[in-house]
Amino acid sequence: MNQKIGFIGLGNLGTPIALNLIDSGHTLYVYNRTASKAAPFAAKGAIVCDSIADLAKQCKIVFTIVSDDAALKDICEGEKGLLNHLGKGSIHVSMSTILPQTAAELAMLHRQHEQHYLASPVFGRPEAAAEKKLNFTISGEEEIRKQTAPLLKDAGGLNVWDFGDNTTAANTVKLCGNFLIASALEAIGESINLAGKSGVDAKQMWNMLSQTLFNAPVYVNYSNIILQKKFEPAAFSMKLGLKDMNLVLQQAASASQPMPLASLIQNNMEQMVNNGKGNIDWSAVSTGRTNE
Amino acid sequence: MNQKIGFIGLGNLGTPIALNLIDSGHTLYVYNRTASKAAPFAAKGAIVCDSIADLAKQCKIVFTIVSDDAALKDICEGEKGLLNHLGKGSIHVSMSTILPQTAAELAMLHRQHEQHYLASPVFGRPEAAAEKKLNFTISGEEEIRKQTAPLLKDAGGLNVWDFGDNTTAANTVKLCGNFLIASALEAIGESINLAGKSGVDAKQMWNMLSQTLFNAPVYVNYSNIILQKKFEPAAFSMKLGLKDMNLVLQQAASASQPMPLASLIQNNMEQMVNNGKGNIDWSAVSTGRTNE
Numbered sequence: 001m002n003q004k005i006g007f008i009g010l011g012n013l014g015t016p017i018a019l020n021l022i023d024s025g026h027t028l029y030v031y032n033r034t035a036s037k038a039a040p041f042a043a044k045g046a047i048v049c050d051s052i053a054d055l056a057k058q059c060k061i062v063f064t065i066v067s068d069d070a071a072l073k074d075i076c077e078g079e080k081g082l083l084n085h086l087g088k089g090s091i092h093v094s095m096s097t098i099l100p101q102t103a104a105e106l107a108m109l110h111r112q113h114e115q116h117y118l119a120s121p122v123f124g125r126p127e128a129a130a131e132k133k134l135n136f137t138i139s140g141e142e143e144i145r146k147q148t149a150p151l152l153k154d155a156g157g158l159n160v161w162d163f164g165d166n167t168t169a170a171n172t173v174k175l176c177g178n179f180l181i182a183s184a185l186e187a188i189g190e191s192i193n194l195a196g197k198s199g200v201d202a203k204q205m206w207n208m209l210s211q212t213l214f215n216a217p218v219y220v221n222y223s224n225i226i227l228q229k230k231f232e233p234a235a236f237s238m239k240l241g242l243k244d245m246n247l248v249l250q251q252a253a254s255a256s257q258p259m260p261l262a263s264l265i266q267n268n269m270e271q272m273v274n275n276g277k278g279n280i281d282w283s284a285v286s287t288g289r290t291n292e
Numbered sequence: 293m294n295q296k297i298g299f300i301g302l303g304n305l306g307t308p309i310a311l312n313l314i315d316s317g318h319t320l321y322v323y324n325r326t327a328s329k330a331a332p333f334a335a336k337g338a339i340v341c342d343s344i345a346d347l348a349k350q351c352k353i354v355f356t357i358v359s360d361d362a363a364l365k366d367i368c369e370g371e372k373g374l375l376n377h378l379g380k381g382s383i384h385v386s387m388s389t390i391l392p393q394t395a396a397e398l399a400m401l402h403r404q405h406e407q408h409y410l411a412s413p414v415f416g417r418p419e420a421a422a423e424k425k426l427n428f429t430i431s432g433e434e435e436i437r438k439q440t441a442p443l444l445k446d447a448g449g450l451n452v453w454d455f456g457d458n459t460t461a462a463n464t465v466k467l468c469g470n471f472l473i474a475s476a477l478e479a480i481g482e483s484i485n486l487a488g489k490s491g492v493d494a495k496q497m498w499n500m501l502s503q504t505l506f507n508a509p510v511y512v513n514y515s516n517i518i519l520q521k522k523f524e525p526a527a528f529s530m531k532l533g534l535k536d537m538n539l540v541l542q543q544a545a546s547a548s549q550p551m552p553l554a555s556l557i558q559n560n561m562e563q564m565v566n567n568g569k570g571n572i573d574w575s576a577v578s579t580g581r582t583n584e
Contacts, residue, residue, distance in 0.1 A: 193549050218505045255490050
């Protein structure tokens with residue numbers, strides 16, 4: 001069913017998701033802090049809004065996908081934010097990777113405004129979005145999960161994984177997932193470094209591993225990227241990876257759970273960012289230590 | 293074609309591999325340091341040998357699979373070892389996980405005795421061996437690789453991956469593989485700890501992850517084992533895991549390649565072994581830090 005959908009955040013991943021919604025027949029009301037990114041959507045039939053308030057007034061459902069907790073809070077709070085301008089009963093579908101605690105806080109604020117907040121962080125790189133092969137994880141009110149799941153399929157979701165009533169659950173799962181991916185990147189990188197330095201053709205080694213023990217998308221895709229050193233343009237930048245590892249460790253601290261591997265990766269990513277590598281792909285995480 | 297095959301090392305993994313060779317119609321000459329492990333093979337039609345020398349004299353091809361470099365060197369060297377008692381032109385098929393350098397040294401010694409050494413380390417847990425789903429990696433002389441590959445299929449190899457002439461290559465690949473598995477174990481464990489402490493059902497989370505981003509055997513099997521805390525009996529013990537991480541870091545040192553993740557895992561496994569956890573499954577590597 002064609003719906004009027006607000007969409008805020010036309011970045012690397014937001015762009016293909018927004019295009020999927022348009023392709024699925026929905027009318028999109030788009031807003032982006034950097035207005036030049038919104039303009040091209042007009043040609044696709046989207047309505048470009050001048051402000052969040054303007055967008056919020058016209059839509060009963062708004063998707064957001066921005067880079068961090070602060071950006072999302074900016075969109076929601078303050079004079080011109082979603083909270084003040086969305087109508088009663090409206091739904092905020094929040095796809096950003098943020099702290100579970102931030103999700104809980106925003107859900108409470110929306111509730112106070114008689115609005116709904118659905119946590120719906122997403123797994124998948126931009127090319128997976130274009131192919132409609134994303135995996136959404138959702139948590140929040142049951143009725144809202146039911147209503148929104150079909151729209152997330154329209155947005156490019158191959159699957160929508162339901163984590164129940166507790167708003168924080170989906171964001172915890174997303175942080176665990178990104179930590180697991182980052183761990184795989186570090187491990188793939190170290191294995192390639194060791195093989196290469198030991199006189200083994202790392203490409204041949206990964207040809208075997210990615211058909212056998214590690215025949216999963218994360219390993220298949222990233223071993224290719226790391227072997228080819230295709231770190232630019234970044235599909236997901238080192239800076240964003242570092243941000244996520246910081247979130248993972250914040251969550252770990254609040255749960256009193258040591259995560260030495262997450263700490264190691266955070267440290268490596270921090271060094272990369274400090275060495276001017278913040279804008280290359282996060283899969284370069286373990287290339288800093290090779291002399292090649 | 294039915295062959296007389298010597299088999300030394302009837303441990304957790306050696307046993308199902310030896311049984312596969314018998315099932316494939318070969319006549320097995322078995323020897324094990326702990327003789328009680330060899331005795332049951334007599335009932336299966338194998339010839340139980342009293343010594344390595346006795347076994348070596350009767351076979352043109354000998355498989356070995358033992359726990360470490362020292363045990364393998366013991367089998368080869370010394371008065372009663374394979375080198376002194378294998379006939380000229382015989383083949384030593386060496387499945388143990390050892391240092392690449394040890395493989396190079398043994399290959400040289402066999403060459404000096406006009407014998408052949410094939411590096412053929414193997415990926416797979418005992419249950420995979422029983423199902424004939426092992427992955428062998430081989431490196432060594434071309435003619436010997438060709439001759440031996442069919443026997444490795446008889447031994448339970450779903451695949452035999454050829455890494456060429458350089459004897460050390462297959463063992464380097466095996467060390468990289470075990471490092472990658474150990475990395476996955478640590479990451480899975482940390483993710484389960486974090487999810488649990490954050491109020492998320494880790495089983496539900498892994499139900500998603502093992503169908504999507506991480507739908508590879510390593511993650512599917514080990515996330516189940518770690519979620520169920522089924523660490524006994526060990527299919528591959530923490531002690532052996534630690535031994536392998538020590539080999540990985542020795543290889544890394546000799547290649548002047550830092551491997552911080554391998555160091556972290558070695559450290560964790562060392563702590564587990566020091567805390568009396570040496571005989572449980574290595575997948576318990578990241579359980580030492582949870583208070584549960």
